[in-house]
Amino acid sequence: METIQLEIDGKKVEAERGTTLLQAARKAGIEIPTLCHDDRLAPFGACRLCLVEIDRGGRKRLVASCAYEVEDGLVVKTVTEKIVKIRRMIVELLLAEATTGPLEVLAEKYGLKGSRFKGDEPACFLCGLCVRYCAEVKKKDITCFIGRGIGREVAFPSDLARSACPLCRECLPLCPSGAWYSLYLKGYEGMPEEAGPRPGA
Amino acid sequence: MAKLRSASELKKFRKDILAGRDPARPCVTLCLGTGCLACGGEQVHRAFIDEIARQGLVGKVDVRRTGCHGFCERGPLAVVFPREICYLKVTAADVPEIVSETLVHDRIVERLLYQGDDGKKIVHENEIPFYKHQSRVILGANRLIDPNRIEDYIALGGYSALAKALFVMTPEEVLDEVKRSGLRGRGGAGFPTGKKWETTRDAHGETKYVVVNADEGDPGAYMNRSVLEGNPHSVIEGLIIGAYAIGARHGYVYVRQEYPLAVANLTVALEQARDLGLLGDNILGSDYCFDVAVHRGAGAFVSGESSALMAAIEGRVGEPRPKYVRTAISGLWGKPTNLNNVETWANVPAIINRGADWFGDIGTAGSKGTKIFSLVGKVKNTGLVEVPMGTPLRRIIYDIGGGISSGKEFKAVQTGGPSGGCLPAAHLDLPVDFEALERAGSMMGSGGMIVMDEGTCMVDTARYFVQFLSEESCGKCVPCREGLKRMLRILTGICAGRGRPGDIDLLEELGEVMSEASLCALGTTAANPLLSTLRYFRDEYEAHIQEKRCPAGACKELIRYHIVPEKCQACMICARSCPAAAISGAKGQVHVIDQSKCTKCGVCLEVCPSRFAAVAKISGKPVPAPVAAGTRIQGKK
Ligand SMILES: Cc1cc2nc3c(=O)[nH]c(=O)nc-3n(C[C@H](O)[C@H](O)[C@H](O)COP(=O)(O)O)c2cc1C
Numbered sequence A: 001m002e003t004i005q006l007e008i009d010g011k012k013v014e015a016e017r018g019t020t021l022l023q024a025a026r027k028a029g030i031e032i033p034t035l036c037h038d039d040r041l042a043p044f045g046a047c048r049l050c051l052v053e054i055d056r057g058g059r060k061r062l063v064a065s066c067a068y069e070v071e072d073g074l075v076v077k078t079v080t081e082k083i084v085k086i087r088r089m090i091v092e093l094l095l096a097e098a099t100t101g102p103l104e105v106l107a108e109k110y111g112l113k114g115s116r117f118k119g120d121e122p123a124c125f126l127c128g129l130c131v132r133y134c135a136e137v138k139k140k141d142i143t144c145f146i147g148r149g150i151g152r153e154v155a156f157p158s159d160l161a162r163s164a165c166p167l168c169r170e171c172l173p174l175c176p177s178g179a180w181y182s183l184y185l186k187g188y189e190g191m192p193e194e195a196g197p198r199p200g201a
Numbered sequence B: 001m002a003k004l005r006s007a008s009e010l011k012k013f014r015k016d017i018l019a020g021r022d023p024a025r026p027c028v029t030l031c032l033g034t035g036c037l038a039c040g041g042e043q044v045h046r047a048f049i050d051e052i053a054r055q056g057l058v059g060k061v062d063v064r065r066t067g068c069h070g071f072c073e074r075g076p077l078a079v080v081f082p083r084e085i086c087y088l089k090v091t092a093a094d095v096p097e098i099v100s101e102t103l104v105h106d107r108i109v110e111r112l113l114y115q116g117d118d119g120k121k122i123v124h125e126n127e128i129p130f131y132k133h134q135s136r137v138i139l140g141a142n143r144l145i146d147p148n149r150i151e152d153y154i155a156l157g158g159y160s161a162l163a164k165a166l167f168v169m170t171p172e173e174v175l176d177e178v179k180r181s182g183l184r185g186r187g188g189a190g191f192p193t194g195k196k197w198e199t200t201r202d203a204h205g206e207t208k209y210v211v212v213n214a215d216e217g218d219p220g221a222y223m224n225r226s227v228l229e230g231n232p233h234s235v236i237e238g239l240i241i242g243a244y245a246i247g248a249r250h251g252y253v254y255v256r257q258e259y260p261l262a263v264a265n266l267t268v269a270l271e272q273a274r275d276l277g278l279l280g281d282n283i284l285g286s287d288y289c290f291d292v293a294v295h296r297g298a299g300a301f302v303s304g305e306s307s308a309l310m311a312a313i314e315g316r317v318g319e320p321r322p323k324y325v326r327t328a329i330s331g332l333w334g335k336p337t338n339l340n341n342v343e344t345w346a347n348v349p350a351i352i353n354r355g356a357d358w359f360g361d362i363g364t365a366g367s368k369g370t371k372i373f374s375l376v377g378k379v380k381n382t383g384l385v386e387v388p389m390g391t392p393l394r395r396i397i398y399d400i401g402g403g404i405s406s407g408k409e410f411k412a413v414q415t416g417g418p419s420g421g422c423l424p425a426a427h428l429d430l431p432v433d434f435e436a437l438e439r440a441g442s443m444m445g446s447g448g449m450i451v452m453d454e455g456t457c458m459v460d461t462a463r464y465f466v467q468f469l470s471e472e473s474c475g476k477c478v479p480c481r482e483g484l485k486r487m488l489r490i491l492t493g494i495c496a497g498r499g500r501p502g503d504i505d506l507l508e509e510l511g512e513v514m515s516e517a518s519l520c521a522l523g524t525t526a527a528n529p530l531l532s533t534l535r536y537f538r539d540e541y542e543a544h545i546q547e548k549r550c551p552a553g554a555c556k557e558l559i560r561y562h563i564v565p566e567k568c569q570a571c572m573i574c575a576r577s578c579p580a581a582a583i584s585g586a587k588g589q590v591h592v593i594d595q596s597k598c599t600k601c602g603v604c605l606e607v608c609p610s611r612f613a614a615v616a617k618i619s620g621k622p623v624p625a626p627v628a629a630g631t632r633i634q635g636k637k
C-alpha cells in the first residue's frame, strides 16, 4: 500500500492510496457529517452531506468526500461558509420528511429549529443503506429501488424476494429516517409463522 | 455484395454506381422523416408508386425515400430532380398531377410551390428563406439519400474519409486533425472532442470502447433522430474513424427505444456496411478490425448522462455513478470508453475529407462548425435548422423561422433542453455559440430551441421544466430530488396564486444548493430554468406573488373571463359555445359569466366576434360585479 500526504483543514494527514477523503479525515479525527455512508458498503454519494472543498493548484471544487479518493498534495477544507449553507439546506429538506435521531442531531448542529418545507408523513430519505446492506453484505436482494425522480421508492421487487428474506433484521437499525421500519413491518404482514419471528414482534 | 478490399475497390464501386445513373432521369425524393410521416408521407409514397405504374413510367423515373429534409412545418415534402423542384404539403391527391406534369412534361405545378410573404413562388429548395440562411453540412445529404441503400451514401463520397484515414493517415494524424478542427461535443457540455479521444487513447489498457449517444431525451428535440434515420452511415463512418484514432475495436450505439425507425435504419446500415467490408475484420482490406452493436435504451432523460448510459449498456440501472473517475478512463466494464453525441460523430467524416482548416473557418473563435437546432414553439417555420455557430438568434427565429406564428410579440426563446434557460428579446442579437449562451444564463445543450410569445407565462414555463426534471432524474441524490420536489411545489403554488413573500428567495437558495451539491450534471443544471427566468422575468414572479396576477394571462387559477356589459351585443355565440354552460343571457340581454361554473377554457374570448371584443381576460384585479339578470344591451353600434 502506498501512503500519500494531503492536507485536511490545515492538518497534514497521511492516507493510503485508494481510500477516500472521508476515511482519511475520520482517521485524523476530523468529523464530516454523513447519512448514506457505511464503511462496509461501496460509496453511494446520495445524501451529499459529506461535501468538502478540494483545492488543486488553485482550482476549487466541491466533492463528496465519501466517494472521492485521496490524492497526493491535495488541500481539503471540510468546513466553509458555502459548505455549511449546503449542509443546512440538505438537513432542512430532509427535516420536512422526518425528524428522527440522526437528523435531530444535525438540525441542532446547523441551528435549525424546523423546516420551511412542509412534509406529509415520515418519508424515506432513499439513502439506500438497507438496500445496499442487504445486497452487498448479506448478498441477498430482498429490496430494491423502484421508480425514478421524485417517484423513487424502496420496495420489495416481488413476493419471492420477500419470502427469501432471512429475517436477520440487521438492516433495521441502519435506517436514518425510520421509514424502513414501517415498510418492513408492512412488507411482512401475513407472513407465515414458520418463516420465523417477525421483526418487532 | 462482395467485400471491398481496398481504397481503390471502394473508388471503383462508387464509379460504377455513378456510371449506372443517368443524371437527367427524373427522380422524386420524398421526405419520410418523423414530421412528414406524421402528415401522411407514406400515402404520398404509395400514390407515387401506383401512379408511376399507371402511367407506364416504371423504369423511366425513380422514387427515392429519404430522411428528414428539415422543413417539417410544410411536409410532406417532395423534391423532383434533376431540376430540384420543391413541392410542399403534398397529398396523395396531388400525385397524379405531379407525375404527368413534372415527371413527364417537366412542367411545374405552381400551386405546390413555396409562396413567400410577397406572394412570389419559389421553385428550388435552397432559395426558400427557411433553407437559404442555413449551412447544412450534416443535414444537407438527407435529401439525397435513401438510408436503406448504402450505394446512395457511397455515391456522395461516403466512406472515402474512412479510406483516407485508414490508408493515408496514421491514428495520430486523425486525432490531430480532429483536435485542430476545434470540434466540440454536440451532446450538451461542448467538451473538445479531440481532447476526449486522446484521453481514451492514452488511457491504460488494451480494450477500449467507443459509443454513440443517441438517447436524445429532451422533449421536442429530434436532431439526432433525424440524422440517424436519414443518414445513418455518416454516424457509422465517423464512429469507425474515431475508433481507429482511439484504438478501439468495439463500439455501441445507444438509441432510445422510442426511435424504432432510427433503430431499423441503423441496423440495416450496419448490415450493409458489414457486407461491403466497411465494418468487421480487416476493414477495406486493412489490418484494422472494428464492429458495432446497437443497444436499445428504454431510459429516462437521465440515461443520456455518460456514466448512467454506460451502466445501462452493462445491464445495470441507468443511474449516474458517484465516483470521480471519467468514463474516458474507466467506462464500460471499467475500460476506457469514449462517448460522443450522434451529431459529433457525424461531423467527423467531413473534417477528415475537407480538413481541419475548412472546419475551423466555420463558426466563432471558441465554437467551430455548424449546429443543428430543432426550432419549435410559436414560430412559423418549425423544423430542423443547421447554421454556423455564431449565427444570431434573430436570424434563426426570424429569417429562417419566419417569425412568430401567433401574431403576438416574441417573448423568449428557451435553448438547451430541459435544463437550459430562457432568453428575452434583448438577447435576440446574441450569436449562438457555447460561450455566448452560457454567459447569458442558458446553454447550448443538444440544440433544442423553443420560441415563446407574449401569451407564455415564464413562471409556468419554469414550472414545466422543473416538473419534467423532477420526474426524469434518477432520484438518487438529495439536493436534486428533494430540491426539485420543493421547487416544483413552490412554483405550482405561485402559478395557482398561493405564492408567498419569501418564495423567490427560497427558490434561489434551493437553486444554488442544487447547482453546487448535486451528484450529476442533471442536478447541477436543473435550476437553470428557474434561475434564468428569475434573471430576466423577475417581475412576472413578483406579479404572481404580490398581485396574484399572471401578466401573460396564462395561469388558469389567476385569470377570470368577464363580459363587458357595455360591449356585449347579446349575439349568443359565446353562450352557445361555452362547454361549461356558464354563460347566461338571451337575445337582447347582456350575457353574464357565472364565475363559479367557468372552467376558464377561453372559448368565449375566442368566439366573441372581434368587432364586439366584449370578452375580457382579467388577472390581478377583481371581476366587476355581474349586471342584474335581464339587463338590456346598449344600442347596436
Ligand atoms: C441528464 C443528462 C442527460 C444527457 N442526455 C444526453 C443525450 O440525450 N444525448 C447526448 O448526446 N448527451 C447527453 N448528455 C451528455 C452526455 O453526458 C455526454 O456529455 C455526451 O454524450 C458526450 O458527447 P459529446 O462530447 O459528443 O457531446 C446528457 C447529460 C446529462 C447530465
Ligand code: FES
Binding pocket: A033, A034, A035, A036, A037, A044, A045, A046, A047, A048, A049, A050, A051, A064, A065, A066, A067
Ligand atoms: S455520505 Fe457522502 S453523499 Fe452521503
